[in-house]
Amino acid sequence: MHDDAPPDDETYDLVVIGAGAAGMTAALTAALHGLRVVLCEASDQLGGTTATSAGTLWVPGNGHGIEAGHDDTREAAARYLEALQGPDDAHGLRRAFLDTAAEAIDFLERHSSVHFQSAGRHPDYMPLPGAAESGRALSPVEFDGRLLGSHFARVRPPMPDFMVLGGMMLGKADVQALIRRYRSPRAFVRSARLLARHAVDRLRYPRGTRLVLGNALVARLYDSLLRTGVPVRFGCALASLVRQEGRVVGATVVSGGRIDRLQARRGVVLATGGIGHGSALRRRLGIDPRIESLAFAGVRGDGIDAALAGGAALTCHLPALFWQPVSRVPDGAGGYRLFPHLYLDRPKPGLIAVDAHGRRFVNEASSYHHFSEAMLAHPDTAMPCYLICDADFVRRYGLGVIPPGTRRTGPWERRGYGLRAATLTELAGRLGIEAEALSETVAANNRHAREGVDPDFGKGSTILNRFNGDPSHQPNPCLGIIARPPFHALPVWPADAASSAGLATDADGVVLDEAGRGIAGLYACGNDMASVMRGAYPGPGTTLGPVIVFAYRVGRHAARTVSPAHEERHAPA
Template identity: 55%
Template sequence: MNSTLINLTGSPASALNATYDREVDLLVVGAGAAGMGAALVAAIEGLEVLLCEASTQVGGTAATSAGTVWIPGNHQSRMAGYDDTVDAAREYLRALIGSNSRDDLRHAYLEHAPQVIDYLRQNSKVEFVPCGMHPDYQDLPGAAAMGRALAPKAFDGRTLGKAFARVRAPISEFLVLGGMMAGKEDLPRLIGRFRSLPNFLYSASLFLRYAADRIMGYSRGTRLLMGNALVARLFASLRDREVPILFETRLVDLLKEDGAVVGVALQTRERIERVRARHGVILATGGIAHDNAMRQAYLPSRVPTHSLACPSNQGDGLRLAQGAGGAIGDAPASSGGFWTPASVTRMRGKHWGGVFPHLSLDRAKPGLIAVNAAGRRFVNEAASYHDFVLAMFASNLQAPTVPAFLICEQRFVTRYGLGLVYPGVKASDLTKHEAEGYLFRASTLSELAEKIKVSASGLIQTVERYNVHAHKGEDPEFHKGSTTLNRFNGDPSCKPNPCLAPIEHGPFCAMAVWPAEIACSTGLLTDKHARVLDPRGRPVPGLYACGNDMSSIMDGTYPGPGTTLGPALVFSYLAVQHALKMRHTGTHERASKADPSGSRPTMSGMDSLENLKAHPNEAS
């Protein structure tokens, strides 16, 4: 996997096209879930594939995600007794999105998704298990409460040996004791470890496993869950098939002949290399993510500062694909991203550090509201993380709502937790979070309002109005607790509404939450084969996009858990299958009109290769 290796084909260099340093069947850019998925399918199908990754690790944004995939009609859930159909999911998407020009992509996704999951299980280490109860995010015709969400099966990172260090770690806020992963099903047992012998033994086994990992020299725990398990399984499968991966290798240009993309220019640690790709180039570089110009162009005005995307995702794929003739889709209703409210954690040294995504563990619980600077509620707090942030954007047009503030009693925090403050915390332990500016606490609502700089009268009136109805289990203003998703994430012991309880007794607490994107929805326009399209809707020959480089088939909506990773895996598969078809038919697509430069390879995004060699820093 050394990026200085010149010839991966085994042929002498003189046998290659003199214009190129190497030649492969398929070149994949980006080693996240989509890129590794594409490279894996290519290897399974017998294609000679090369995977390059800009960072030193695999996984990208997927490594820090929940790892769930949304796969309607999957066989794993059916075998577990959960009833779901593709037709019902099609009805749900039609109710959610309507009908438009991307119906054929959604049809392709629904048609192929279950078989792709089975294909990966049969041909690799990639395996998913049913999540059971995990509702779709909207109560609409065709929605399902269970059966559509699949989670990666846990993976033992020790089987990777020293290569385990190549797997990007979860965000530190999701690690227990500084390095141990814990899933949603682990948390009740860990929190209640002293309440029963089974809980104690279960927790002890996790702690002992983690201690053994650290003693053996691992930088973190090797019991991998969620997105970390998914990317580790993909990585292990690539290693089994000896697929070469070039780390610290960034895409700097797409090379074209006769209007078709036939290769790439790569900036490795030592030099620029040109690679010919006989059957296509697949872009999976992570979307607009951390490219400032694209964030300004495609995200809301007053562009959100915080992002959960992998820092190495710099928009390379989209920028260069545009230079090669590809088109970026219009920003959808969600303003370019898939969103979550996130609290900003303060790390050692008093520097602002990472972000903690408030996905499902606290907002739906009874006794919590969210307010803007006017002290007014603006959303059903138990809505999906994506819809919560859309409501932040809408409210921000009327009153400052970035950040918004989660308001609750202190006893809510000690019972349910809040953000990085875990359930079961002692009231005395909240002091350190106050000192860090992460949590605000006060004896009265007016004092709390002063601390967080929101309208005291507005907050007091809002809480009083909320309490009147919360005592009855009702929320006529925002209907918290009215949907299947709301109730699933609430507290079933709270009657009559698992999501509602009054906020009456101090001390009171507040926490600021900001919009942070977990993925991009704006991306390159593609067809159902994941071929990149030009502004007139014609395929750019030889160029594919998947993952966050591909414009979301959901048109800015967020149907359910796994809305991004499901399509990432499915369209990476479909891209390879189309490239494979071109190989079997012995054809190579060309543009309808030849490139005016003739058959000589042309650089799409830079003036020339000589310019890159003269200014290597510009290419990195």
């Protein structure tokens, strides 16, 4: 941090660094409370990792769930988190999250373009007291990108594998409609409307303007910022924090090769995306160098590094990161991109995951975080592990980026995406694992599928498993035989999607120093802030729910805080 104050020519109440969901929410909340805010984004597009996410929020006791008739309460969520995490931390972050969750959503919906809907039945991930089957998950309402006009180009696109036909976004219901388009009149009509809208879009836009998932949340926040008049500075990266008499009073930023100083009467908010690809932070936290990150490429731990340089404390939860299993999709130029295996293939009947010995080691229908934890628990044999299935499975459900309905998988194999073989023995040989072990494992799976019970790992035994399985498949929606050649294998690795470790803060996002004291004028939210979940993963939207809630608390606290400059202006004569 610099110990000299910036000049007065660029003075704001609040300077927010990072234009993901956290930074945009903090900036929007503060502006709606009457503060003069500037939002700085290092790249030329906003949304960060949120833009490529599913956009789900875990918000216990939210009004949409209650209106939809789902039986959920703050008290039930408190019991669940107590069972999952143990007691609350000394600063009461969990209590603050639960007390403010519904309030934050209500505030945004009343005062901005940000709107959500209940995700309906979307079970929590662990079968513990207080877990909910429905009501806690929220999804952003679909947004028409055309409303942004020329600003639409500033919204970071989703992952290419989450779009079809050159840029059409699809939600979970859209995917099912397209799969069933010739089996259901309703699905056919929905599919036809999607395709017609996209065809019109492509006449004017580089991609579809019907935005869903995390892209819809980002666009809604951006639309709200534009309407509120909050300036967004693109290509404006944090260089350092400016400190005066122990208080953070601004930031220096690099923009177009020029260094600017931005003065902040109420403070600076760090929302740069967390650890992400920050190599120094990853080494400090002991992250296995083989593990890659799904975070936006521009996330390098800049906000955390800047705060640590000024004496802030780093809270190192274990695990330090939140995980998703990924496959590597060749890009045709010698590189690859990562594809997250969330729910489309792993929980479905007719697929197993095996380690380097050809043996199962996990319930394949576990949540993406817990499936990845099982890989990390066996780093020598399950990194990577292999998803094993047959031709019928690929035709019905797809495999990774291979879409359902695929009958000819040769082109995918030639691209370097997965392996196939006429027999299990041949497949084992190509993988370098023991053929007898793989054959025994598949035979056991087929036996269990016919019986409907998995005695080894309990696949299909929980509400979450069955929710993500195939309800039309009996007797167990998650267990199916593997018998029809060719047989397929796809290697998957654990990757991080968000941070659990981060800057220590109080319940209002004020950053703490090593002695546990608040650093005046310095806030953190989003993945720059140590997660209230403390390494646990309770349910869908574990990251984005707290991101929105604590960013709201940061903006609200900054608006209520009387700055030294304000005190001087109003001091008695």
